[in-house]
Amino acid sequence: MARMTIQQIADLAGVNKATVSRVINGNSNISEKTRLRVEEIMKKHNYVPNSIARGLAFNKTFTVGFCFDYTDKQAYANPFFYKVLQGIEEIVYNHDYLFLMMSDHDNKKRQSTFERIVVEHRVDGLIIPNTLLNEQNYELLVKHNMPFVVTGENMLPKEGVQWVDIDNVQAGQILSDRLIELGHRNIMIYAGAAAVKRDKFIADRIKGYTNTMMRSKLNVTVIENADVLKTLNRNRLEDEHNDNRHYPDALICCTHEQLFEILDWEYGNPILSELTLATFDNFPMSQYMKYPVHFVEIDLEMMGRQAAQMLFSLMNKDEGIPKSISILTKIGN
Amino acid sequence: MARMTIQQIADLAGVNKATVSRVINGNSNISEKTRLRVEEIMKKHNYVPNSIARGLAFNKTFTVGFCFDYTDKQAYANPFFYKVLQGIEEIVYNHDYLFLMMSDHDNKKRQSTFERIVVEHRVDGLIIPNTLLNEQNYELLVKHNMPFVVTGENMLPKEGVQWVDIDNVQAGQILSDRLIELGHRNIMIYAGAAAVKRDKFIADRIKGYTNTMMRSKLNVTVIENADVLKTLNRNRLEDEHNDNRHYPDALICCTHEQLFEILDWEYGNPILSELTLATFDNFPMSQYMKYPVHFVEIDLEMMGRQAAQMLFSLMNKDEGIPKSISILTKIGN
DNA sequence: ATGAAAGCGCTAACAT
């Protein structure tokens, strides 16, 4: 089935193709009568404007890009990550836009797909994870004046970067609150020293934990190394008075990696049976774990929606767009 | 930074834009000298051809679509699903194509995104899951002569449908073989009756199991209802002679849903401690489960690569494209 | 309110 062109519709309607174009684009300068006739003919012939041609004329692609960071294991390994996609999709489709996925993978050739898409202007705007917003990519985006929104807190000290992030301080707070509510008093938090330096979100989670503990007049203990935990536990086992005050009865793991590290290690160590575990964001199978894990629920779909919304505001050159949007978390079931 | 056009490059090089176009497209009818000069100028000015304009001229989009089925819980909930994406991406990017994601979600408006993309010819070809290839979508694709490849076995009795699938019969065989190798003899397989009817891949897995069991002269028992298992177990507990021959010592769950159903149910039932579990495809956290689960490894990345390769062959109108491609599985670590 | 014509950036058929 060959596609109809605007000219064919114009001929069938006995008008100029400019008139048809006006109908398509909802131009008001047109008589009700011809508008109806043209619309009828378009419908009758299932006419759909060629979006490539429209794009050329408008200098637009009607497409936004979403960049995937495969090196960010957490991102793609987390099945809940698709929620971000769903959120983005909802907004994008409602704007009659389409949705181009890409990774920052190196191509066999010299250019990454990300670079290609920016340079070729294959999208009107871009949503990228903060892990991908380095100096180089930033320059690229600015140079090609490509509107973009970052997911996760932007750490690049540059002008004109907007982002949407989870409120990790609040998450740390409510998770600690929950553990206290459950009766725990010796709550510790586990985060690798390197990770704390590297990832602001981890520092934020610790900050939230600290806030809560201080407010509740409880001891703050940040563990930066799993070995410390082992030692603590060994001490406990050897402690004849069994004075539990110095040993954790609950442990917050800042990332899933760390949680799994603990779980792995557990197979040769009995500590877990006396320890309540907690972490951020749910994960599949959590309910089938040997020991229950408490967690905070992160509304990633909302994150996607907000990011997309922000991007459209940007492409629209709206006034008063916030620099960043923060999304609150809540305690999981 | 305003983009350069082919005309500007032509002017700078003192040639006609047709000549520049020839350089871009690697036309041989061109002198080495001017080719080098033009290339130098293009590089110097970071010239990148406008792909929308090229698309209009070529009547191509240089994009393939990948359709996501959100209603197919298995697909999106499985983090390994992203492996398929990775496989597809590898091929697509090596062809200098881009990659449009879509879902079959209903838009707020009457058209699904899938429909829109096909009707608007926003992609040159499409990869869709078999769950989405119904009569209606098939007609749509054919009507708009959009090349497409199906992932998962195609069940629609239509001409010209190509697909790539996992060899589920083989998977059932090797998984059963493994359990036998582990010393099990009373191996049963669990699959809901409705699911067997509905999903060919489940029937195939059962067939594979049956093949192996018959070859090994062992009893074939297909359980269609978890209650049967409960009964079996109750019998075992009450069986004074404790004759284990009639009770399973290993159970293959045809899907993850069923595995989890068993696991859930386990919390009020001691059967699992005496039962070896097995299922198809790995899942995250499998190593942290209370009871080990054996599984078959499915190379989803290969599946993506093959599907993409097939699609390009189709778009290329290659000769002798196979109707379908079957991917072998292997036993997980 | 409608038509005519130029132009978006590129390719390709036809000249030379």
Add this chain to the structure above:
DNA sequence: ATGTTAGCGCTTTCAT
């Protein structure tokens, strides 16, 4: 080997 010209399908200015 290179230039000329006519599209690709649509939008948009400028007439009328």
